[in-house]
Amino acid sequence: MKLRFIKERALDELRRGIRDNLSLYRGGDFGHLTLDPSLNFESDIEVDEKVLSKLKAPTGEDLFDTDNCTLMVKALSDLSPYEAADERLWVMLSHTLMLDHARLRWPIPKSDDAAIKHIQSHFFASTQRQLERDNVASRLWWMGHLCQRVQGLSLKQSLDILLHRSDVRANIVERPTTAQSIPVFTALLHKLAKSYNGNQKLFERKAFRTLMVKLNGVGGYKLLDALDSKSVEKFIVEIITQDLKMKEQEI
Numbered sequence: 001m002k003l004r005f006i007k008e009r010a011l012d013e014l015r016r017g018i019r020d021n022l023s024l025y026r027g028g029d030f031g032h033l034t035l036d037p038s039l040n041f042e043s044d045i046e047v048d049e050k051v052l053s054k055l056k057a058p059t060g061e062d063l064f065d066t067d068n069c070t071l072m073v074k075a076l077s078d079l080s081p082y083e084a085a086d087e088r089l090w091v092m093l094s095h096t097l098m099l100d101h102a103r104l105r106w107p108i109p110k111s112d113d114a115a116i117k118h119i120q121s122h123f124f125a126s127t128q129r130q131l132e133r134d135n136v137a138s139r140l141w142w143m144g145h146l147c148q149r150v151q152g153l154s155l156k157q158s159l160d161i162l163l164h165r166s167d168v169r170a171n172i173v174e175r176p177t178t179a180q181s182i183p184v185f186t187a188l189l190h191k192l193a194k195s196y197n198g199n200q201k202l203f204e205r206k207a208f209r210t211l212m213v214k215l216n217g218v219g220g221y222k223l224l225d226a227l228d229s230k231s232v233e234k235f236i237v238e239i240i241t242q243d244l245k246m247k248e249q250e251i
Contacts, residue, residue: 004034004041005086005089006039006091007038015120025108030096048074049075052072052098065143065159070159072141073140084131084145085131091123095123098137102122122136132174143162150189153190161193167208168203171212178215183227187230187232188236194248198249201246201250211243211244218239
């Protein structure tokens, strides 16, 4: 089926009306957004509803984010990054096709005030940070999109590595120059892959933050984005051995 976007007026009304709609978020539905043509418009983008229906709910501590990111990029295989930056798309999905999944993955707090803040974060996406980290639908697509560009690692391997530690993921995804640069992102994932399968020392908060600070410093005058991933890896190795005082085989 064709993907639908919510119209701007309807989006604004939803954002202003969160408190009034708390009962719908908790147990109702937003079917009117789909049925009323004045509230949405159809795009040329295909969405595979059958694939979306396979999204997994958390079981204990297993959130299945790797599986769900894979399903999301498959369901929206024709979506471009430009289109994926449009909040109207993700608000529509979060309130319709992915509403049940949203409730399971991000349970709505009992407190009304807490619920409003929660809904603002996970059902809307007014900032790039929300798009890539918080919205129940867009976060899955963006992480899958970033990881499927990494050569030499499977999509599952890349996602497992990126999702292994939340602070590592945040340090990468929330730095646009790092996440959007294929050579830099690829080089980082390859070094993290080695650490993931080893001592995992590179995933430690202090070590990884130091790596990112130093790497950004190099990027300021070496123009890392103009290099291939292997060349960027050499700079990462220098930081690991010289600044982190680690042997590469011990990361």
